[in-house]
Amino acid sequence: MPAALFRTMADGLSAIGVLRRSGAIELRDPVELLRTARDATVLGPVATAFAHAARHNGAATAIVDEQGPLTFAELDRRSNAVANGLVARGITSATVLATLCRDHRGMVLSLLAAGKLGARIVLLNTGMAGPQLVSVAERENVGAILLDSEFLHRFGDLPNKLPMILTSDDGWANHEQPTLDDVRAGQPTRPLASPEQPGGIVVLTSGTTGTPKGAPRGKVSPLQSAQFLDRIPLPKASATVLAAPAFHGTGLSQLILGWALGSTIILQQRKFDPRRTLADVEHHRAGTLVLVPTMLQRIVDLGESVLAEYDTSSLKVIFAAGSGYDEDRRRITEPGVVGTIFVASALSFGGYTDGTGKETVDGMQSSGDVGHLDAAGRLFIDGRDDDMIVSGGENVFPLEVENLLVERPDILEAAVVGVDDRDFGKRLRAFVVPAPGASCDAQQIKDYVKATLARHKVPRDVVFVDELPRNATGKLLRRKLESADPQ
Template sequence: MRTPPTVTELTARVAETARSVEVMWRAGFIPFPRVDEGLRSLVLTRKYGPLAGAVRIAARRNPMDIGLVDELGPLTFSQLDQQSNALARAWSERGVGLGSSVAVLCRDHRGLVLTMLAAGKLGAALLLMNTGFARPQLTDVAKREKVQVLVYDEEFTDLLGDIEGVDRYLAWTETAGADRDVTTLDELIAGTDDSAPPAPEKPGGLILLTSGTTGTPKGAPRPKISPLHSAQFLDRIPLRVGEATYMGAPLFHGTGISQFILSLALGCTVVLRRRFDPEEALRGVEKYKCTALVLVPTMLQRIIDLGPEVIGRYDTSSIRIIFLAGSALPPDVGNRATEIFGPVIHNLYGSTEVAVATVATPEDWAMAPGTVGRPPVGCRVALYDEQGNRITEPNVTGRVFVGSGLAFEGYTDGRHKEMIDGLLSSGDVGHFDENGLLFIDGRDDEMIVSGGENVYPIEVENLLVEHPEIHEAAVIGVPDQEFGQRLKAFVVKAPGSELDADAVRAFVKQNLARYKVPRDVEFLDELPRNATGKLLRNKLG
């Protein structure tokens, strides 16, 4: 039986709600003094969910404004609304509706967006599948989530060959006019009435998948639809109404989908490309005067690696925000980006399960490069030791636990993450500094004990990438008969470098304790990463 909230808890909730409203008003989310428009927005979001509701709101307010740009050109908010109406009606005629499960395996383009919108208008659950998954993973996920409708790009046809008993639709085709057995979304839309369908009894919700680096990806539902949860981002990330966002991060990832929904809700133009290209991103920023650039850290690394001559060809002065999440941002990469683009780094820490935990603003980053910042409004972060005791001292590492209005309520297979004091485990360990800024020291299962000393590989990795001749680095623990475990470094050298293993070890020894020096060093052409740039440590050994 749930315990009623205390007076103190109720007071805190009221204060938090008031602050959330103020944050949203400052961003232009609440059109003061048109309170009626604000209430209408709340109603539409509650009816259709955050994405379909956002487009309906934008189509009502600014129907001819550009909502989306992809390789095929621009779409206005009105076109997005009407075309998704037609798709929703076509699927409704085929039995898709409240409680149906729609899976989508697409790169970033209008077909993916229209699928998301149509699912919201039908009250269907939308499952965003990772384009980097292997065939067995996709098959297992589709079976577990009881997928009924499968929307995909033609290039992924072979990956989906083992999925049976589903209705299939093509969102993107490579060869125009080819004979196909699968209906395209364009064909459904072209032959269907585009007036608004009846609102569903309730929104269907969104299911994100974990990275799947240790087996079959788990499903993490996102049922929360309150617009007030947008304040968790807007409190520390200054997105504003009517601007433009360049979306480099894939939409199937929590980083991409969160900023995509928020940008559309603010009536911003969102620029998508099916594949990330660093120079194309700069070209898009210049052409559409993008104020926000949404990336995972490896994408920012690729932009920086273009060099000053190439970067200087493009006018990037419109950028106010480089939003990063999905994996750790090395201090060296963030600092170099700041030198090039100015104080624009916004480094978010979260996960598929906990959603938002903290955000580092440019001011935070300048104070402490490498930090993931502070919790925004509506979020709480606390550290606990192995016995579950709260850690309050600065610079003491502990397990990270997060409370967020956007946090999930358990995996779709019934499992859950550990909870303490109402907070959810992120699976990471970290520490706060004297200024209350959070640093992530690594995964709680990545710590190694070497000769009785605790070592977190991320500290060594961050140091290695500061070396001018090291492009990328990863560090893991490997078995050692004498010390139990020892560190092994995997290094990608910069072009033209003649760096050897002794030089790598000497560099670490000059800057860190002796027990943090990797005894083994292996040079690679590239590090194994998934589609969102997350390092696949299980591929190293």
């Protein structure tokens, strides 16, 4: 037997074992296994995970948003009606849909209806500016947009008028666009005929500068979830507080996995609030909390006295998202040597929708990060490859300096960027958010860094600010800081 075939069979058997132990599949129900496998080939990951959960326990709560709970059965009927309503309005599997909405039932209905219709859906970032949205809509050949009414004004420069459907009207009285309720009104709640193939989901890069790229997700085998669940054993039939937005890869993946395990997804529609997040964990006895690192930091920054006000003992998993080679792409094995990180996964995508892709070596893709191994073989992330600053001929990764700065009790947040310098080419400028009630001194901060790190890593300037600029997913907007007036 060829080695590759043997490895594939072994991986498949291992994956089945992981999914059985996690509760995502039940080997004693082969009919359901076959149905779920078939769904994955035509519906895509979101609708497949949802359909599996709806068949298993339709009366269980699927989501909770600011309007209240919806069961899997209720959400199934509503999404069927939305899908039928879209067809009645001329939208087919050939239409590319786009969403621009916060986390609520409208976003979920849009994802499910697109999956059931077999239409590709592009998840737009709520932090994107109008010109970026227009550029992405044109590049992705978007044929209809489902959005919250608060974002209507951002599409004012679209050259072609596209159909727009409101996923939430937010109390805005003056609008001409139909709502999702209008679309599903009077429509049958029976399912459409299964599409021939999944339309796919396009998740955009964060887009801190320029036009965000689209990373498509098409067919995804349920077995591929085993790679994640083998490392992070999410609890079954629990509650998941989804603080990370669903248009973000982190939020979307955990929505899918949560449903695959029969869990209730607690959505947080408006701006992230650390206290409300803790309250949701306590109220719903959540087993999983999903967020981006900045959100986690804001929770930690509340302080021990505030954290003690909330009972978070139900939490089993806090999931927050963000092997190496040298410059000649040879494997690095010795500790302390910085190299580019390459990863391999069945969930890897084939390339961006603009035709570009990530560098690949031996079947593994570059993550865009650089890191090093310690003597025990543990991997440490030093920073993003494109964030590296060359100062006086030395490479500096801002993350190292930033992590050192936030260890100080008088500093809440810090960001380090490179600025032009006549002698060194580039020098570091640190933007610091003081902790509440703290009195920070720039020279003390410089001396603190100098006492720990190399001289070329000491900031030339320290600028105190009230907050750092971030996009809707919490990613730091370094380009804004680089062009900011230090005064």
